[in-house]
Amino acid sequence: MAHPIRLGTVAAAATLLALSACSQGSATREDSGEDGQVVVRYMEFSSNGGNEQHLEEIAASFERENPGIDVQIETTPYADYFTKLQTAVAGGTEADAFELNYENFVTYAESGALAELDVDGGAYTPSLLEAFQHDGAQLGLPESFSDVVLFYNKDLFAAAGVPEPTADWTWEDERAAAEALTDTAAGVWGDYQPATFHEFYKALAQAGGQFLTEDGSATAFNSPEGIAAATWLAGKSGTVMPTEAEGAGTPDFDSTLFREGKLAMWHSGIWMFGPLADVPFEWDVVVEPGDVNQASAMFTNGVVVSANSEHPEEAQAWLEFLTSSDTTVDTRLNAGWELPPIADQDKLAPYLEQTPPANRQAVFDALEETVLPPVIVRQQEMQDAVTEELGNAAAGRKTVEQAVADAAARVDELL
């Protein structure tokens, strides 16, 4: 008796294994969902880290209105998302619809991996809609936009007797406050802004410099402005901000530090409003201090339909709902997530009425002076080279001047 049973168990286990192996991310599978529904798979990164349930709510609402469609969300952290997406596209296993940031949209648009969309477009802010056009074709829809502001812990400022930041602050004010607020004995740090590519191109614009020359053929940041920006960023590590050896740069290190009330000022994105709503201290935001200029980083994400999708119409219907429906607008505004890209500014009004933070107007004030990341073909190599050289300066392995010169030389080779 024992033998047939054991054989049966083995066979069942083997079948299960085989089935689960097949069902792992296969674009060719014809999963009809419940009651013959059409399944739309959607790959994304932007709900990761605290907004997952908000995206689920939007999807559930879409499914209620479209009972014939089952949306299956696949979330990957930003750090791994583009590796996974690239591999999925190369292997033909990408989802029906997926998310792209602006920097990566061009590569995918040129590759022919994206399906052309047929949308009215009137619901969207025109400039954001245009950002996802390529050679006259609408290959993507804007999904959200966001910017970076200066978060600060009001309780720490009050305890240290330091006046709170204002929109008129410059680097010098931030530096002085950060030094006054840093109390290493208590484990409290004054400031957090890593010396990375994304902080550097922004600080460079604040210092009045330019990353590339006008025609984009060479770097322009090995300049007094570039050195000023790099000095500003690299000088924080170990003085008013934890060093890499103390944990800086590891995932969630900065958000944990701020949440625990051990960080007075934090340069971060407005997508953190929701995740920080429940912290047990008072906090607010201001537009980031500039130097000779004001300049805030702005990011925009888009969504696209795969050219290989078997259900492009259903996929597009989901994306239109995801980007411009009233449900999405309400969910995004209530959650304090990235903002919806809609043209009707009146719908954004409820966003300003919520707290924390009290000064939500800063989110829109920051949009008045924005700087976009420089985009080149070998984007990731450029970002890594700049981040590595700035890291050398921050850790004291190179002088700031040497690090900036080396970074410029390395980026020049990539152009």
Place this chain on the structure above:
Amino acid sequence: MSTSTAPRTQRQLPPSPPPKRRHRSTLRYGGNRLRRAGIVALFLAPSLIPLTLFTLVPMVSSLWVALHDWNLITPMEFVGLANFRELLTDGDTWAAFGHTLGYIAGYLPLVYLLGLAAALALNTALRGRNVFRAAYFLPVVTSWVVVALLWRWLLSPANGLVNHVLGLVGIDGPGWWTDPAWAMPSVILASAWKDLGFVMIILLAGLQAIPGELYDAARVDGTSAWQRFRHVTLPLLSPSTFFVVVISLINGFQVFDQVYVMTGGGPAGATEVVVQQIYDLTFRYGRAGDASALSWLLFAVVLVVTIVQVRGQRRWVTYA
């Protein structure tokens, strides 16, 4: 390696030569050749089909990819040998090979000496030695990701156990994986810890294949323990040592998992080994053509090194 699988009861016997004529004699009874070939194919299929699909086909394809510019998304563009030319003139390639050789230079002696020490200790009549053998072998069968995360935490400069203990005795521990000078030693330490059990098992089998009479004879000749180790154990262990060196060198050239998890090639590129470079080129920078070309350069280097070793073994490997 017949030594590694020799049962302990046979330790007194010299290794028996392989029965050379068996093949011919079975052929005579085998019926027609076609049917035999079919049976052979049937038995080979379970290993041959996966090997073809997942090793041979990808290998040949990667040679094809190496002749193209390809970012995995847009169509491939034929460039001939340009990728190889570019790699050979790129300082990053030489740096990656340099880091890999640095890793091997630290890892190989360390893992061999630790493995030899463990094998010698556990070859004695120690109480509970089977428990120790299992304990030393446990890391070998543990996932690299788990081990690397564990070591990353142990060696964490800010709040790791190692620096905490060093702090208790008044030593200011280094920035293990955040300091470029210490990052490679950190990786080497973790690798040697994980792999020493494997080396130990191979050497242990080798030690047990050494006939006891040789030690008895050496004792009668009035040798010291060191002389017996130097002139009996080491020479007769040399086939096992050779195997360990060949395998460890190949593994050393292919080092990746622990680097990817512990340092990701950093800080400041200090642990950017060849396979990490191949990974970054493909999946971070969308340069699959360059990455494939680099894979073939690595293959060529490993092949040459292995041929040199196999040729050179005559000088120092003693087969009893």
